[in-house]
Amino acid sequence: MARQERFVVKAVLLLGLTFLSSVVQGAEPNYSLDFDVTKFGAEANGDKNNAQAFTETWAKACGSGAPAKVLIPSGTFLTGPVVFSGPCKSAITVEVRGIVKATTDLKEYADGDWILFENIDGLLLTGGGTFDGQGAASWKLKDCNPQHSATKCDLLPISIKFNHVNNAVVTGINSLNSKGFHILLVFCQNFKASNLNITAPDESPNTDGIHLSLSSLVNITNSKIGTGDDCVSIGHGSTDISVSQITCGPGHGISVGSLGNKPDEMDVNGITVFNCTLINTTNGLRIKTKRGSASLKASRIFYDNIILDKVKNPIIIDQNYGAKKNEPSRVKITDVHYKNIKGTSITNVGVNLNCSSVVPCDGVELVGVDLAFDVGSAKKAEANLPFSSSCANAEAKFEGKISPPPC
Template identity: 40%
Template sequence: MLIQILILITFLFYYPFSSFAANNPTYNVQTYGAKSNGKSDCTNAFLSAWAAACAATQPATIYVPPGRFLLRNAYFTGNLCKNTAITFRIDGTLVAPSDYNAIGNTGSWLKFERVTGVSIYGGMLDGQGTNLWACKNSGRSCPKGVTSLAFYNSNNIIMSGMYSLNSQMFHILIDGCNNVKLQSMKISAPGGSPNTDGIHVQQSSGVAVMNSNIATGDDCVSIGPGTSNLWIQNLACGPGHGISIGSLGWDLQEAGVQNVTVKTATFTGTENGVRVKTWARPSNGFVKDVTFQHIVMVNVNNPIIIDQNYCPDPHNCPNQESGVRISGITYEDVHGTSATQVAVKFDCSKANPCNGITLDEINLTFKDKPAIASCANAGGTADGVVKPTSCL
């Protein structure tokens, strides 16, 4: 944990909030033709402002004034940038088309790739996902949907004070990145909206999510393969599916997850609290050195859960065991209420039992009955007061 703290402190001091220097050039998207009426397509105006900021020889700011700015798919690439410090200061709202076919299956609505030193302050992203969710829930044929904001293969990224509303699918994706800070984020979609994960992190290192509120129809934060040195602190989650490491282990050759800390988080009415989930398939993946600390559960269905037998479609994993090795998972000061009697569930792989699980000061209750713990193929220790009684 000390290593993770040092990484976080280094990041906070090395990338201070100093992007708004008065003598640096500012590019107003309205100068490039953007209209704030929420109806005119502003995509080219935003891309032109990006090109100008990229060509600058000193740190630059792209300014989005108050109003609603309609954008189709926008791809911001850093391949040709001379400038490695571009700040978006957003006082308005970026709006996706209400017709989901206008974006289609392109993967991302707003996509940044191979950028360094990009900062985004303020603003709202309105993904207008309602029509697509209705299509999916009706069983009709419809597009998969897109992530509202994605960063690929990028470094030294800051997002602060942004509000993401009603994304078609994931709200924010961090993939193949290093040193990313998300703070004071608000992410919102109805509890029944499909696949609207708040923040998904994979193949990335040195990501910090702090002081944020996430309410979605899927995971508040989902953690995919190849994630390391992830720090989550002061998070309010609900509705949604909680914080999930996984699903992992779909591929035989898969990068592991390590050095994850979730500290000071509250889960309210969520399907899960803190979860590790792996497919029941062969894999050389792993999860190790994870700490869940100072966690409050409020009427959560599965407050503490490890599920290594995830197999929603029997054709994908018939009669198989998860190959993902889980070790060094610590639960410290987790308390509150469970919506089900099984408040702690460790359903681990027969082929690769969980080991090194630590329960320290756990107090979870269930209505007027004692909460219980359930263990399968799990080993570890319990310290301090642990309720329900440990089954390790």
């Protein structure tokens, strides 16, 4: 398929996502029933565990049979794990005006989630409030899960998880200092997230802003994300995903992957990232796959109109991720396009296409990539090296103004 035709396909995809998102937004119900958590025993004193009150409020709203709203008013509400489970009898809104603060005892989080929405069709989460995961109390622990002897902090509870949630809008929400991932989507369809403010220190482990997998027709837009890991990470089984108008930093950038973690993973197809700005991130636009992976595909990935400011690895495909050094990745990466990418790199390799020796990358296209080497921010050992591109096992085409020089 010609480049012009591919970008037409991208435009059609974006129009489709915009239309679907407008449908979801237009479906906001006229609330006939409001359910205030304080009417069910919740107390905004920052001390009482309000999990039971939250659960009871949700149960009444979900089963009401009419469009309903769960209201968490101003104040600070402490809570341990809460499950908002459907299916509900009608569309439902959760309006958070105050601060919802997580308890800090990891023994309470046996299922690995703090706030879980599951099996819901028609959800609006909004209100301008904040979910505070109080992660600092957990990040310092070497054993992140008391039931295991792991030394990596990769098992800490997720702040907000959406499991089998369709036709949803999440907007105007703040997520602060999650223990693990801030937001996780799995098995979701027709899902829009916008106007989010997601924050954790750059040294916080595995605090991905938004991670998604096994989901389709997801639109993430107009948000500010700065964490200790990926701002947005797109996992296996993701199709027709749009990420736009994201300001990312600090963090590890916007990533597809890692892919190939498990033997039964599904393909990734139709990812569009555009009109985003990444500042002082470890990576910029990254695709990463695990060594020793099973066979799967990642294709039709578009990056357009991106600003990268003082980024360590601006454009990177890394198919040598993980500990299995002698086992190549079997994730086939194809049909990947970088267009109108501008900014600065703090390393001397601005484009690094490090692909699999077994299934090389093909159909990689770079058009109008204009990066400069920020020598003043680079390590002394690299400051005098030429600004360059690196390609291994990659069939890449360079067009228009290209800096660093093509490999």
